[in-house]
Amino acid sequence: MDSEATAPLLLEGPLLEGGLVRLEPLGHGHADGLAAAAEEDRSGYTYTWVPSADRVGDYVGVQLARREAGLLVPYAQVDRASGRVVGATSFCDPRRRPDDGSLFAIEVGFTWLAASAQGSGLNTEAKYLLYRHAFEVWRVGRVDLKTDARNGRSRAAIAKSGATFEGVLRNSAPSRVSGEDGKLRDSAIFSVTDREWPSCRAGLERRLAEPRSAKSRAV
Numbered sequence: 001m002d003s004e005a006t007a008p009l010l011l012e013g014p015l016l017e018g019g020l021v022r023l024e025p026l027g028h029g030h031a032d033g034l035a036a037a038a039e040e041d042r043s044g045y046t047y048t049w050v051p052s053a054d055r056v057g058d059y060v061g062v063q064l065a066r067r068e069a070g071l072l073v074p075y076a077q078v079d080r081a082s083g084r085v086v087g088a089t090s091f092c093d094p095r096r097r098p099d100d101g102s103l104f105a106i107e108v109g110f111t112w113l114a115a116s117a118q119g120s121g122l123n124t125e126a127k128y129l130l131y132r133h134a135f136e137v138w139r140v141g142r143v144d145l146k147t148d149a150r151n152g153r154s155r156a157a158i159a160k161s162g163a164t165f166e167g168v169l170r171n172s173a174p175s176r177v178s179g180e181d182g183k184l185r186d187s188a189i190f191s192v193t194d195r196e197w198p199s200c201r202a203g204l205e206r207r208l209a210e211p212r213s214a215k216s217r218a219v
Helices: 028-038 053-068 120-136 153-160 197-208
Strands: 020-025 072-079 085-096 103-113 141-148 162-176 184-193
Touching: 020 120, 028 053, 028 072, 028 085, 053 072, 053 085, 053 184, 072 103, 072 120, 072 197, 085 153, 120 141, 120 153, 120 197, 153 184, 184 197
Parallel strands: 103 141
Antiparallel strands: 020 072, 072 085, 085 103, 141 184, 162 184
C-alpha cells in the first residue's frame, strides 16, 4: 500500500498570540515550565487530569505522539506579562468529510491552567484565539468542548466563552477523579457553530475589552 495514502492528515497549529496569552506549539522545552505550573496548587484539579511534575516529560511526549498521529494540536499557554508557562490546551478529535478529507469539526480540550493564572482572563483569550483560528482559518462548521458533568467551574467557564450547552452524555469517558479508577463519568457537551461564531466573537471581544479589574474576576 502506498505510504502516502496511509499517512495521517496533520493539522498545522501556528503560534497564536493575544494581549494576555501566547499559545505556543507544545514542545519538550516547555516541560520545566509546565511542571512548575502544575504544582502551584493542585486542589482545584478534582475533575481535571493535570500531570504531576514528575510525569510532565511523559505527558509532553504523549501529546506530541498524538500530534504526529493527526489526533491533536497541542499548545503550551504562556502568560505574556511574565513570560511564564502557565498551562496547556489543544485542538483535538478532528473530524473530516469522507469524500474529500476536509475538516468540518474539531474539539478544544486538554485544557488546564496553573492556580495563579485562573480567573486572570487568560482562559477567555485562549478560547477566543482557538475559536477564531478554527472558524476563520480552518473554516470548520463546529467547535465542541466537554467536561465532567460534575465540574461546575469548568462548565461555567465554557458557557462564558460563548459555547452552547447541548446536554450530558452518560458514562461517556473514563473518570479522572482520584479514587474512581475504572469508573466512567458523565460528560457535559458544549459547542459553537459557524453560524454562532460572529455573535460569539463579538461577546468575547467585549469581555476582553473590559477593564482589568473586572476581567480579573472572570473565569
